[in-house]
Amino acid sequence: LRVLKEFRGKKKIFIQSNTMYGVKTIALSSGLEMCGYVDCSLDYLMPTFSQVSDFIETLDNPSECVFMITHIGGWINPDIENIAKLCKEKDISLIEDCAHSLGSLLKNSHSGLYGDAGVYSLYATKAVPVGEGGIIVSNDDDLSEKVQKFSMYDRFDQKLDLGINIRMSEINALLTYSVIKEIEEIIQNKYDISDQYINACKKK
Numbered sequence: 001l002r003v004l005k006e007f008r009g010k011k012k013i014f015i016q017s018n019t020m021y022g023v024k025t026i027a028l029s030s031g032l033e034m035c036g037y038v039d040c041s042l043d044y045l046m047p048t049f050s051q052v053s054d055f056i057e058t059l060d061n062p063s064e065c066v067f068m069i070t071h072i073g074g075w076i077n078p079d080i081e082n083i084a085k086l087c088k089e090k091d092i093s094l095i096e097d098c099a100h101s102l103g104s105l106l107k108n109s110h111s112g113l114y115g116d117a118g119v120y121s122l123y124a125t126k127a128v129p130v131g132e133g134g135i136i137v138s139n140d141d142d143l144s145e146k147v148q149k150f151s152m153y154d155r156f157d158q159k160l161d162l163g164i165n166i167r168m169s170e171i172n173a174l175l176t177y178s179v180i181k182e183i184e185e186i187i188q189n190k191y192d193i194s195d196q197y198i199n200a201c202k203k204k
Helices: 002-007 021-029 049-056 080-089 141-151 170-180 183-203
Strands: 012-016 033-038 065-070 093-097 117-121 134-137
Touching: 002 141, 012 021, 021 033, 021 065, 033 049, 049 080, 065 080, 080 093, 117 141, 134 141, 170 183
Parallel strands: 012 033, 012 065, 065 093, 093 117
Antiparallel strands: 117 134
16 A cells, blocks of 8 residues: 555555454555445445446545455455556556455456455464465556565665565465465365355254
8 A cells, every 4th residue: 555655656555344443544554545435235245336436436536546346255345357457447456355365256357367466364362364464466567576575675785775574484485385284275275164164044
């Protein structure tokens, strides 16, 4: 978010109404101005394309905005393709909060690759836990390069005017690598457990 503010001219941010409190604090601490919250559908607790479109219509200058969308409960927002297309048309930077959706698929595509970037959490309570840390993915080479420099306070090139040391330790990175290799088994195990709960509820 800091990189988008400093290098892409973004001034405002909006998020969905149903998300973790931390998403709001991150949005505000980035220095971007909060310009509102998108309503969420009760069907899957995330905003529909229609709800996002209606909210964008209320914005004076959509191209100044970042939309941080959250995939809830391990599911990718079913309307993400159309939402991403709309954001691109309006020149809105779309950042996907994928804290709960590491390994999730929508039409054989992973979360995090629809917008400008996707961010994953590896905290102990997430779908694929490693303890702490996170991952950023992006198809935007320029944004990806700047984010990498930001995460090591541009220690080597020394051209950026902002940055912070948020690199993983080698031990944490090794643990992350080991866990990610088992992601399919971890997710399948979650399905197996949910089936047990469903079957137990059906018996009663």
